[in-house]
Amino acid sequence: MDDYANPWLHRLKWGYLLLVVLTLMTPVFYVMYVSFNANGFGANAYDFTWEWYRLVFSDELLLGALRWTLMLAVTVTVIAVPMALLAAKHYKATRNKLFPVFLLLAPLFVPPDILGSALLVFFKNLNLSLIWLGDQLGTSIFDSWFRLSFLTAVIGLIIYTIPYSFIVILITMGRYRPEQTEAARACGANGWRAFWDIEFPQIRPGVLSACAFTVILVFNEYTRTSLLKGGFDTFTTVLISQMLNTGMSPQSYAMSAMVSFVAIALIGSIILWTLIRAETLSRVARAKAEPVMS
Amino acid sequence: MTKTPAPAVELRGLAKHYGDVVALTDVDLSIAAGEYFVLLGPSGGGKTTLLRTIGGFHRPTKGEVLLHGQEVGHLPPDKRPTTMVFQAYALFPHMSVTQNVGYGLKVAGMDKAQAAEKTAAALEMVGLDTFADRRPHELSGGQQQRVQLARAFVLDRDILLLDEPLAALDAQLRKDMCLELKHLQEKVGITFIHVTHNQEEAMTVADRIALIANGRLVEHGAARDIYRAPQKAFTASFVGENNLLSGRVTETAGQTARIDVGGTALRVDRRGQQVQTGQDVTLSIRSESVALDTAPDTEEDGTSLVGSYNEAVYLGLTTSHLVHLPDGTEMVSRVIADQDDMMPAAGAPVRLSWQPDAIRLHVE
Incomplete structure (x- = not known):
């Protein structure tokens, strides 16, 4: 039955959708709500304040963690998204698709603590092997290559985020017709120029979404980052260690709320931008599609 | 130069x-x-x-x-x-x-x-x-x-x-x-x-x-x-509407070869191609070059075949007459629709004939 014929069925569907969204988002909204309460969590009185945010931004440890998180996010995005793009291009071109897709998506199916600890053991052993190699060659140049550090955290996070970027980019690439690249080549463009002028503008929304996704994943990731990082902290590792050591403080709520604000702002901007762009394009198309009177 | x-x-x-x-x-x-x-x-x-x-x-x-x-x-x-x-x-x-x-x-x-x-x-x-x-x-x-x-x-x-x-x-x-x-x-x-x-x-x-x-x-x-003038049987089958007939060479004399098609002897110009007696060959003839005659009681002349009328397919400009030969092969005679003044009954005996130079021999 057409659900528009029965307005109650239609409303029920929307009501259900709203319920799902509320179930998912209520804890997030509640944390945001608490983060502005001068009296903290569980207090009867609600007095609005920016104090907890001011404290977050005046705390050198937290600001340092924020800087490290941003550096991690940017570095991982800059490396992982182009890698995922290349992988998606290869996947579209290859005939045997099963093996590459298994390799690329495998990290999604390995629990984070297992993957994190496996990489931890791998880097430790690799580090020991390189130290031994250095000793044999009489040099200490290899000693710190794979000591737990920013590099090891970046590698772990790249492995974690690539499958997501790959899928997001692949979905956008699905609509792209390879004949267009060939047409560009036939017009004199070399392979890179054909990609940059013709293919990239059409898959750009996917690449931008993959970037946003990667930034959010890096911001939120705890297990792999805490196992693989060296002597620095990220926003999430500080937040969770605070919760484990001293319990949630109003400052912790402010930090959690900030991570959520960043994520929602990023995703919201992409959705809005896509909607506005689609609407503008269709308006322009409608205007141009008027009959030509000549 | x-x-x-x-x-x-x-x-x-x-x-x-x-x-x-x-x-x-x-x-x-x-x-x-x-x-x-x-x-x-x-x-x-x-x-x-x-x-x-x-x-x-x-x-x-x-x-x-x-x-x-x-x-x-x-x-x-x-x-x-x-x-x-x-x-x-x-x-x-x-x-x-x-x-x-x-x-x-x-x-x-x-x-x-x-x-x-x-x-x-x-x-x-x-x-x-x-x-x-x-x-x-x-x-x-x-x-x-x-x-x-x-x-x-x-x-x-x-x-x-x-x-x-x-x-x-x-x-x-x-x-x-x-x-x-x-x-x-x-x-x-x-x-x-x-x-x-x-x-x-x-x-x-x-x-x-x-x-x-x-x-x-x-x-x-x-x-x-x-x-x-297709040289190959494949060309004849793909370009235009050609009738393809399988036959066997029974005799060669000068530029002419005699081919047995389902018990009827046909005369075909070899056009320089070498054929031997007993060799299996293919013949092609365009459907518009095939004339349909409702009086089949004439002698074997080397440029016609007798069959039974099957049906007519009206295609606007032309009409295709479908005829079954005794060995089951289907042949088509295509005529301009407006000139189509005869329509034999299904199963009636008919003769399909052509000009001697209209039929082509393919030996590959």
Whole structure:
């Protein structure tokens, strides 16, 4: 039955959708709500304040963690998204698709603590092997290559985020017709120029979404980052260690709320931008599609 | 002494394999500059592979591709003096018609004013100057193909490859575009190499046609010769509406061979082909060359067969009369519909006859 014929069925569907969204988002909204309460969590009185945010931004440890998180996010995005793009291009071109897709998506199916600890053991052993190699060659140049550090955290996070970027980019690439690249080549463009002028503008929304996704994943990731990082902290590792050591403080709520604000702002901007762009394009198309009177 | 100009395209021993699959084998072909050449054949026969190998989209497994005498087998598409029109979906959807047409000039680094002038001229040539600001999705299928043509012409390359350019268009538009293509080729004077599986389209545009099937070049020649005097049985089966008859040579005398077809002896001109008594051969005769007679009680004359009338298929301009021979072979006699004044009853005995030079012998 057409659900528009029965307005109650239609409303029920929307009501259900709203319920799902509320179930998912209520804890997030509640944390945001608490983060502005001068009296903290569980207090009867609600007095609005920016104090907890001011404290977050005046705390050198937290600001340092924020800087490290941003550096991690940017570095991982800059490396992982182009890698995922290349992988998606290869996947579209290859005939045997099963093996590459298994390799690329495998990290999604390995629990984070297992993957994190496996990489931890791998880097430790690799580090020991390189130290031994250095000793044999009489040099200490290899000693710190794979000591737990920013590099090891970046590698772990790249492995974690690539499958997501790959899928997001692949979905956008699905609509792209390879004949267009060939047409560009036939017009004199070399392979890179054909990609940059013709293919990239059409898959750009996917690449931008993959970037946003990667930034959010890096911001939120705890297990792999805490196992693989060296002597620095990220926003999430500080937040969770605070919760484990001293319990949630109003400052912790402010930090959690900030991570959520960043994520929602990023995703919201992409959705809005896509909607506005689609609407503008269709308006322009409608205007141009008027009959030509000549 | 004047030097003969090199052909626009020359293929020598060309082969393309995908693992064990042979897409093309032993193709030797020469296409003159300024010629409208059509690669005709069934789907999956290798004609598009051949076109794409000329254009640089496939690297040949064996053999050479020479364009104007230069070996280009190792060069990518953008380094060849060719450009291409694709079947569909090949316009850049994020660019306007003008940007699409001017793209190659932009890549070549041409001055903007000059590029704009050339683009406008190319759009005018294909009759789309009033559509310059539209996006591809705002154009009809025929208009989109015209944009592709303008995008190709604007580059001043002297070999244009067309890969089933009309396949996505409806029948009437395809007919119109065929003539338009032919006229455009005559106007610009460059070499067109056009791939199609549609014989009517091929006949309309081609100076010469090459038949490609099963990865092989079956036969090539002037469009009229391919239709009227096919050398190979495959050509006869693919081009025009030919009746194919299997028979066995019973006697040869001078240029004439006597062939037994289902117990009836037919006389056929050998046209220089060597045949031996007892050899199995194929005969072909175009359906419009076969006359239908309702009085079959005449003697065997070597240029007719007797069968039983089956049915008539009215096709507008023509009517096809279907006749079953005693061995089960079906033959067709096609006549102009308005001249169709006889309609035997189903199962009635009829005689199918033809002029002696209308039947052709194929020995391969």
